[in-house]
Amino acid sequence: MLTIGQLAAHAGVTAKAIRVYHAKGILPEPERDASGYRRYGAQAIIDLTRIVTLAQAGVPLARIPGTLDADADRFGQEIAQIESELRTRIRELEQRRARLRHLDQPHRLCLPPEAIEYMERVRVIGLSERHEHAIRDGFILSYALAPDITRIILPARTALLDDTEYVAVLRAYDDAIEWAPDDPRLEKIADAAARIAERMTMVSDLPDFDQVSPETIDLLSGHVGIESAAWDRLDELLHERLVPGRDAPTTAIGEM
Amino acid sequence: MLTIGQLAAHAGVTAKAIRVYHAKGILPEPERDASGYRRYGAQAIIDLTRIVTLAQAGVPLARIPGTLDADADRFGQEIAQIESELRTRIRELEQRRARLRHLDQPHRLCLPPEAIEYMERVRVIGLSERHEHAIRDGFILSYALAPDITRIILPARTALLDDTEYVAVLRAYDDAIEWAPDDPRLEKIADAAARIAERMTMVSDLPDFDQVSPETIDLLSGHVGIESAAWDRLDELLHERLVPGRDAPTTAIGEM
DNA sequence: CTTGATCTTGCCCTTGGGGCAAGGCTGCAC
DNA sequence: GTGCAGCCTTGCCCCAAGGGCAAGATCAAG
Structure with missing residues (x-):
């Protein structure tokens, strides 16, 4: 016992x-x-x-x-x-x-496969860390708020990265973050961005566009978390070029 | 947000x-x-x-x-x-x-591999459930109290199951559980058991025998949990035959 | 305007034990 | 026989990681 x-x-x-x-x-x-x-x-x-x-x-x-x-x-x-x-x-x-294994790569934890691929491709472009994180955070927020819309948008966004002119504009935005808002070089960047935007799909072409909140659209424009006077000015210049008659133009997918 | x-x-x-x-x-x-x-x-x-x-x-x-x-x-x-x-x-x-998977087979949960094998071989002999459980419970208790000794003893015990006379005695003990203690058939069973015991290893031959508690030795004799007047009488008869001069004889391994 | 879902804080409840206290046993050494 | 270490007894509070509910504020939609 x-x-x-x-x-x-x-x-x-x-x-x-x-x-x-x-x-x-x-x-x-x-x-x-x-x-x-x-x-x-x-x-x-x-x-x-x-x-x-x-x-x-x-x-x-x-x-x-x-x-x-x-x-x-x-x-x-x-x-x-x-x-x-x-x-x-x-x-x-x-x-x-x-x-x-992915704990040190937030995008791999927080984003769907399409967005992970997108971020991997952005990474090899070699933007500043700050800019890259801004893009990433925009996707993370928009994926949390509207996962379906975000995933629908992604293939077109990824395809854009094959466009050398688009990538050049991305790099130019990156360079411009710290410029003064009256820097004359901003005009040229806005010209190039406008040329691209004109041949790009518009957010308004999406199915169910009317169900997408303006906040989500803002997020997808990629300016989350970066305070840049030059970028604000670039937004103005771009809007002038794209919709001269309006003052609240539709945001283009991939505008940036 | x-x-x-x-x-x-x-x-x-x-x-x-x-x-x-x-x-x-x-x-x-x-x-x-x-x-x-x-x-x-x-x-x-x-x-x-x-x-x-x-x-x-x-x-x-x-x-x-x-x-x-x-x-x-x-x-x-x-x-x-x-x-x-x-x-x-x-x-x-x-x-x-x-x-x-083994939750319904207690011996598979509570016993070491050697003892599981032993119990599997006892099962095919076809003893009464009561007798089989008594053997199993003896091993479970002795394994809990003295795992090393129990495992040392097991190979010899398993080998005994190849001895047809030993198996016959096991079956006879099984039949005898409910007999009256003065049943004359008990004498023949005791004779057969004594013949086997004489050519069996004694517990006292084990290394470290002096460290084995008497309780453990009792357990290994296999009478745990069965109250049978016939078995008590068989114990007496067996002791007479094995050690006529003594009244507290050494228990044989595999006695039963 | 109401209704149902969602937010706030605060509080107690749950599971499966761990740890400690204060006292009683036991077995072994001296 | 006397110590002493180590085990046993009950009773009590404590822990993580939330769950659930209350009572009130707020929001979104019909």
Whole structure:
């Protein structure tokens, strides 16, 4: 006959855990010896081992008596279900382990595959970190606010990166961040941007355009988180060129 | 900008979890809007996603800031360590899943491989369930009390099962459980048992015999949990035959 | 204007034990 | 026999990581 400590050591749990199982009625209280010590026999070893096996498989203690006391039919079903839950948990853990590798690359954690590809392609262009993060953060926000729209927009955006003139404009914007708003070079950048914008798809061509909030459209224009007087001025110059008659023009996809 | 509910849904957690992360200082409190609502931006999405990625990988919340704020060197080490812990946990879960299959066969859960093999071989002999469980429970108790001794004894015990006369005696004991203690057939059984015992290894031949408690030796004789007047009488008859001069004879391994 | 969903803070509840206190046993050494 | 270390007993509070509910403010839509 075993004491509680011997039983616990043999089952790989603590004596406290066994007392908890007694208190919850999961494991019957054994006989006491003359001095009040619990004394366990073979059946207690069997019962405890079954309990521990289930508990370690993630079964809540409250569910264990129902499982162990079930008749053969239901017992089999219960075990099969517990096994399948456990398989699911293992698969989840494996996926979570895979995600750990990307912990230092926020875009890989927070964006859908299309956007990850886009950001990888932007990276090789070699913009400033600040500009790249601004683009990334715009996508992260717009993906959180309107995942569907964001994913619809992405293929066209990615295709644009094959356009050397577009990439040149991106680089020019990058250079211009710190310029004064009256810098004369801004005119040339705005000219180039306007030429591109004219042959680009407009946001208003999207299906369900009327359901896209103005905020999302702003986000997709890529100016999130950068305060630049030169860029503000570039917005004005671009608007002049694109829609001379209006003062609140439609934003082009990929404008920037 | 997102509300707490939008952020939570996007990150796959509850709003309450986010408030907990704020309270623990893991995720910085964001700005509030005019009515006191929390408003989250892209950086909060990134931060939360990193936190959730670690938390779901099983990292305790208290350890998360230290991991995320570490410099590149330590960060890499931390991630590698977390990954390896996670791998270990996954392997453990797979082993636990395997054990679930044996939940209805106590000997497979509670005994070492040698004893499992022994019990499988006893099963095909076709003893009564009661007798078989008595043998099993004896091993379970002795394995819990003295695992080393029990495993040392097992090969000889298993070899005995190849002895047809020994198996015949086992079956005779099984038949005799309910007999009256003065049943004349008991004499023949005791004769056969004595012939076997004489050519068997004695417990006293074991290395470290003096460290084996008498209780363990009793357990290994296989009478655990069965109250049978006939068996008690068989014990007496056997002792007469084996050690006529003594009244407390050494128990033979495999006596039964 | 109402209604239902969402936000705020604050508080207690849960699971599966861990840890400590204060006292009683036990077994071994001296 | 006397110590003393190590085990056992009960009872109590504590922990992580939220869940749930209350009571009130706010928002969005019909």
